[in-house]
Amino acid sequence: MKVVVVKPERCVGCLQCRFACAVAHSKSGSPYAAPYETVLSKPRIHIGLSKNKDPFPNKCRHCDPAPCEMACLTKAIFKEPSTGTVLINPDRCINCGMCSMACPFGVVRYHFYPNNRMAAHKCDQCIARQKEGIAPACVEVCKVGALRFEDYNKVMDRDTDELSTLVYKGIRTGAQEKSSYQSLTEYKHGLEELRRRQS
């Protein structure tokens, strides 16, 4: 199953994914017309700044089982079985605010939809584009490779391989002794730099 994989350590915080996302979900689908629509299309990916001002792209993980789906009172949130994407049906949504309470990653927001009703709003992994065989808009536009559209089993395998190599070289033990890393991003930066020095 292909998902959008986020590599926070590569993100530079240019916010191009946010613009591309809003355009892709607008009525016109054009970057020139989208800002002038009556109901503005809002981005579904959020870039938060951490304490050390590191950007962190935050989007829906499409969990299984999804806590938002469990908390939804009217079954407006459902799982599309073929792609495993968690979707929102804005016509059934009653805007009760339960899903943002349940989401452990804080990605559900409330915005107006083109039919002028406020409803829960989150990433749909560009399901319309996927059906046409194109990658999601945020992935297409990301210049630094922080967002990738890949099979998650493959990504897990590759990342585990990388990490195990580092462990083998004894780098991880060194990194643990220091334990001066403030955040996940900094830790990954550290690992990257150590690897560069090694090679």
Next chain:
Amino acid sequence: MHAVIIGLSAAGLSCLDTLLKFSPQVNVTAISEEKYSPYCRCVLTHYLGKVVREDQMYIADIAKYPENVKFIFGEKVETIDVNRKALTLSGGKEILYDKVLVATGANAIKPNYCDEEKKIFTLRFMSDAKKLEQHIKDRATVLGGGFVGIKAAYGLLERNIKVEMIVSSPYPLSLVLDEKTARFIEKEIRECGIDVRTQEDIAEINMKQDRVVVSLTSGAELLSDVVVVGKGVKPRVEIARKAGIKVDLGIMTNEFLETSAEDVYAAGDCCETMDIARRVPWINALWPVAVEQGYFAALNMLGEDVAYPGSIGMNSLKTHSFHLISGGVMKEESGVTIFERHFPQKKQFRKLALKDNIIVGMAFFNCPDDAGTYINLIKKGMPLNADPQNIVDGEVSIADLFKPL
């Protein structure tokens, strides 16, 4: 395996779906007392406000279920024979089971002045909402200042009805929030147009022609068309008690949601599980909690032995002007430090209650973006990595909370 589910609301339905998801061949019998197909009772207040159509309330299509699922509607379970593994229905039919889930839910607490002839209603079932709808004209009184009371009052307000709310405690939401936060919410509710009277109680209720006259202990008299009572719920444990299953306030369960009897599981509003924030067995009668318990009960019924981590009290109150999300317990006790920050311009506040560097309670007002993260930190009981003052200032992102492995 033949699984039987008693009660087809949040927990029962979630259990049924999970059983079918992980083992599509399992034989299931689902017994429901109500004649309607499953609907969401939390939406009844929205239904009163005409925000929701009736067809939006139904959450499952019975016709779409496969043949190995049998539904029995409109029948009650009389007894459970734990030794013979059989249960009898009110029609006299006997059903044998391998595993049974008791998800009988809860009833609304009806104080002794409750009388449908005097137009005093509770709001728990679809039939209640329909009866209420017939009697409403332009004035209503809501008793009780919990989440249900406020939501019902707000639902009625959406219909352009003048609503008076009577709260017996000094401030609304007194069970979950501390006084300062609750006072703030009270002010917001008043600004919506709901008249809140605190520290008042009912002295007498009389009928005057076709209107209800509510006399309060302070001497004031209120005229209204209907009275809605939202004084909490009481778990339905009669069946379990008759069967000899251990019952405290609700049906007692272990961490696998199994009751004292073998192969009898309990989930939903009727069962007592560990409350993570309070660290005592507690009933959290909430829809999302019931769905979660149904999921875990189904896994355990299939023999997976997945421990249920416990529940917390959490709720979300959303109106046109504000969105409050609260979780855990926000009480000023010994050992609990409260961090808060109020942004008057943005009409926001964040509030956290910490005990030994573990979050035990939170209340976020108008910032739904990161509320869920902290609710989940309460659920996990995880020590906090970030400075709580920075969190309430809104300067911390999710990257700071989850540190390297």
